[in-house]
Amino acid sequence: MEHLNQWQPGANMTALRQRSRVLSQLRDFFQQRQVMEVDLPLLSRATVTDLNIDSIEARNEEVGAYLQTSPEYFMKRLLASGSGDIYSLGKAFRDAESGRRHNPEFTLLEWYRCGWDEHQLMDEVVELIATLVPEIAVRRCSYAELFIQHLEVDPHLVDLTNLQSLAVAASSEAWADETRANCLDLLFSVLIEPQLDDGLVLVYDYPACQAALAKCAEDSQGRQVSRRFEGFLNRVELANGYCELTDVAEQESRFTEDQRLRKLSGKAAVAADQRLLAAMESGLPECAGVAMGVDRLLMQLQGADSIDQVMAFSWKRC
Amino acid sequence: MLDGDPCSILDNELVKPGKGQAFNRVKLRNLKTGRVLEKTFKSGEQLEAADVMDTDMQYLYNDGDFWCFMEPDTFEQHQATETAVGDALIWLSEQDTCVVTLFNGVPLSVTPPNHVELEIVETDPGLRGDTAQGGSKPAKLVTGAVVKVPLFLDQGEIIRVDTRTGEYQGRVSSK
Numbered sequence: 001m002e003h004l005n006q007w008q009p010g011a012n013m014t015a016l017r018q019r020s021r022v023l024s025q026l027r028d029f030f031q032q033r034q035v036m037e038v039d040l041p042l043l044s045r046a047t048v049t050d051l052n053i054d055s056i057e058a059r060n061e062e063v064g065a066y067l068q069t070s071p072e073y074f075m076k077r078l079l080a081s082g083s084g085d086i087y088s089l090g091k092a093f094r095d096a097e098s099g100r101r102h103n104p105e106f107t108l109l110e111w112y113r114c115g116w117d118e119h120q121l122m123d124e125v126v127e128l129i130a131t132l133v134p135e136i137a138v139r140r141c142s143y144a145e146l147f148i149q150h151l152e153v154d155p156h157l158v159d160l161t162n163l164q165s166l167a168v169a170a171s172s173e174a175w176a177d178e179t180r181a182n183c184l185d186l187l188f189s190v191l192i193e194p195q196l197d198d199g200l201v202l203v204y205d206y207p208a209c210q211a212a213l214a215k216c217a218e219d220s221q222g223r224q225v226s227r228r229f230e231g232f233l234n235r236v237e238l239a240n241g242y243c244e245l246t247d248v249a250e251q252e253s254r255f256t257e258d259q260r261l262r263k264l265s266g267k268a269a270v271a272a273d274q275r276l277l278a279a280m281e282s283g284l285p286e287c288a289g290v291a292m293g294v295d296r297l298l299m300q301l302q303g304a305d306s307i308d309q310v311m312a313f314s315w316k317r318c
Numbered sequence: 319m320l321d322g323d324p325c326s327i328l329d330n331e332l333v334k335p336g337k338g339q340a341f342n343r344v345k346l347r348n349l350k351t352g353r354v355l356e357k358t359f360k361s362g363e364q365l366e367a368a369d370v371m372d373t374d375m376q377y378l379y380n381d382g383d384f385w386c387f388m389e390p391d392t393f394e395q396h397q398a399t400e401t402a403v404g405d406a407l408i409w410l411s412e413q414d415t416c417v418v419t420l421f422n423g424v425p426l427s428v429t430p431p432n433h434v435e436l437e438i439v440e441t442d443p444g445l446r447g448d449t450a451q452g453g454s455k456p457a458k459l460v461t462g463a464v465v466k467v468p469l470f471l472d473q474g475e476i477i478r479v480d481t482r483t484g485e486y487q488g489r490v491s492s493k
């Protein structure tokens with residue numbers, strides 16, 4: 001009879017009041033810095049091609065559409081139209097993501113700074129978190145530093161066979177023929193993430209095979225890395241940011257590669273967003289952008305161990 | 319089934335790095351050894367389902383080595399080891415109906431009824447007239463279980479207990 005009790009919210013009234021307060025603190029933070037809030041569509045004809053992100057499908061006037069997995073493409077179209085610095089605080093949707101730290105519909109804060117690089121944006125992530133958690137401990141380190149510290153391997157140089165044996169040792173034989181990106185993700189999630197320090201840990205220079213929409217570059221030691229960073233708050237993945245890719249040709253070839261990988265894994269084909277490509281063709285300004293999960297932020301602020309405890313109605317109550 | 323042993327899933331957590339492939343961190347209890355272990359599976363990875371079956375059976379007797387249970391429809395009898403009986407041991411009285419989990423036809427675990435009525439065989443003398451007051455004392459039951467009971471209860475009385483929590487539920491009658 002548990003489902004009959006689920007008419008009630010998962011979050012108690014204290015948690016709901018804190019959510020309301022934090023949403024307004026976030027808006028204050030950006031208003032004080034003259035970053036404009038933008039209110040963007042949740043329903044669109046286009047969506048992301050990422051291999052590991054599945055969109056929830058919808059329909060309008062008999063035409064297929066998607067609930068947006070993030071406001072990124074719309075925000076980049078605004079940036080290309082001359083918006084200047086912008087932020088969005090709203091909902092995003094991802095199919096089949098439910099768990100202690102996941103809900104298929106969640107609140108995402110995303111912002112872009114024109115003319116900044118990822119390190120300047122990391123500074124601002126620290127400032128933002130510090131307005132909510134004063135005196136928070138902050139550590140910044142590269143992805144390679146963490147792999148060398150915990151596993152004694154260089155994630156950019158280690159060959160695939162060695163990486164696969166490490167993944168098998170950390171889980172099961174099923175990982176013996178996994179891709180480089182998946183083995184790295186497994187090792188990071190299982191062996192490194194649980195060992196991260198308390199407080200905010202910002203990890204930069206992700207592997208080139210996990211660039212997503214970040215620029216690629218050589219690091220100080222001449223290794224190919226992506227200019228992508230992630231933020232972890234008390235060992236929970238909280239934010240993902242890039243020095244944004246602005247080259248339209250490179251963007252098109254990444255979309256094509258995504259589509260090839262989707263086909264290989266038997267996933268539904270997704271067309272590349274032509275309007276994003278047209279915007280980039282006309283010129284996306286050099287910028288850095290980051291997306292932050294607000295529900296997970298609230299979980300950390302409240303010491304909640306389930307996302308259900310910080311949302312009025314998580315999916316199981318809908 | 320994991321490495322040939324039946325396991326029950328205690329916890330299954332979705333792990334999904336932002337841009338990465340989803341996988342599941344699963345906490346399992348090996349039903350043969352009782353050990354708890356953690357495993358990482360790819361989302362969608364298939365495991366063989368263990369051929370286990372829950373069957374209502376009547377507890378008959380303990381012959382010193384084995385606990386004997388009977389299927390009420392077929393009168394078929396099954397011998398359960400002490401490992402299989404496990405924590406149910408302190409709640410078993412003859413004729414009670416339990417859930418016996420069979421794995422390949424052999425008892426793997428025993429779940430006692432949620433509520434049992436058992437006689438108190440040992441406790442401090444009852445305090446008359448103290449029925450409204452709080453306070454409790456330990457009482458040993460005929461099956462060997464020790465539960466906390468209100469102060470007014472006496473030896474020889476029959477009480478109702480929730481076997482899942484070990485909590486006293488009420489007095490049934492005096493002998």
